[in-house]
Amino acid sequence: MDTGLSRVAVRLPGRVEAVDDVLVRSGAKPLERRMFGRIYGLRDSPVLAPGERMADHLAEAGRTALGGGAASLVLYGHTLLIAELDLCGEFPDRLRDALGLPGVPFFGVSHVNCTSVLRSVELARRYLARPGAAPDDRVLVLGGDQGSASDRGRYIPGTTVAGDTAAALVVSRGPARYRYLGGASARDTRFHRSLRMTKEEFTLFGKVCCEQAVAVVAAAARAAGLGLSDVDWVLPDLSNRMFWRTFSGLSGFPFEKIPLDLVAERGHNFGVDSLLALQHADAAGRLRPGQRCALVSVGQGAYFQSVIVEVVEEK
Structure with missing residues (x-):
């Protein structure tokens, strides 16, 4: 099956935080702080500004990726299990309404940490190849976590600091910007x-x-x-x-x-x-x-x- 991926829509939050500030709050030692900056090349981390919600950024990225079209399935890949998806039953309904996709099946893909979004692309391909699939079926893949909700979730010792950016793309049959x-x-x-x-x-x-x-x-x-x-x-x-x-x-x-x-x-x-x-x-x-x-x-x-x-x- 020829599968295409659309161009990626990205939604950046309205604030930037210095990685070193996160490290200081997390108790990182001076040697690790210097390593993150000088060797790892990490400087800034995008975070939600006051009043911003990750759900709004996911919806905006999703609408851009859809380009006014529809989708028959929404997959939201996320890493953090404190995501609103896990705490509040209305989250999928609110997000589907914001996307203009009321009633469309919506699933969170998690427990595989930062591979969840690319794993969603693979699951989207399986969905499109299922028996009885319509030729015009499309899957909206969303990704993005609110790392700034807790330094404990965004600081990975000796490795990195994570931020709040959202992204989306559409997986479909036939031609698109990228061929799987x-x-x-x-x-x-x-x-x-x-x-x-x-x-x-x-x-x-x-x-x-x-x-x-x-x-x-x-x-x-x-x-x-x-x-x-x-x-x-x-x-x-x-x-x-x-x-x-x-x-x-x-x-x-x-x-x-x-x-x-x-x-x-x-x-x-x-x-x-x-x-x-x-x-x-x-x-x-x-x-x-x-x-x-x-x-x-x-x-x-x-x-x-x-x-x-x-x-x-x-x-």
Whole structure:
């Protein structure tokens, strides 16, 4: 089945907070604070301004992605389990109404942490391929968490600080801006304790994560009938620059083909990072028709997801 992904709609919150301020509040030591800034390249984190709600940003991103069209299913990938979706039964109804999709099936995709949004893309493909699917079925995929609700949820020791950006795209049959080529997922159960890991487990996690990320991108490329050398861009999880330097060294993939412009100004934003990188690279004119892009997400737990897409020339 030929599956297309629309252009990505991004909604940035109205305030920016210094990553170092979050680290100070979280009790990070001076050495770690310097590492986050000088080595990891993290500077700012987008957060909701007073009076803003994540649900409103999700709805605005979703409406933009829909472009006035409809959807037969909404999937909301989220990492934090304090999300309103888990606490308030009216949330799906309010969001569907704001999207102009009253009564459309709405599901949250969680418990796979920051891989939830790319996992939603895979679930959307399964939905479109189901028996009895209509040719004009479309799936709206939403992503975004309110990291600023709690520093405990947004500060990952030795790794990153997360913010509040929302993003959306539409998955459908037939032509679109990006053609789905293949995907893969993986999990390493040794790190199931997540943020409750010991110091030794965190150290091993940092080493294994890059190896697993390389493996899952290679597996996604194989699923697309490609090798890693056939991929033009790796669109990354924006946790920090050092991770992707290590990824490049392990895989041999050119570091300059991993766009990290957004690390300083936006940093990590849970499951939407690779979508932000895709949208930014496309808006900056870096992507050309026929190029293949590997979207990558890494989640505590530890979860890994990659989706390979091909850029399509729009008429």
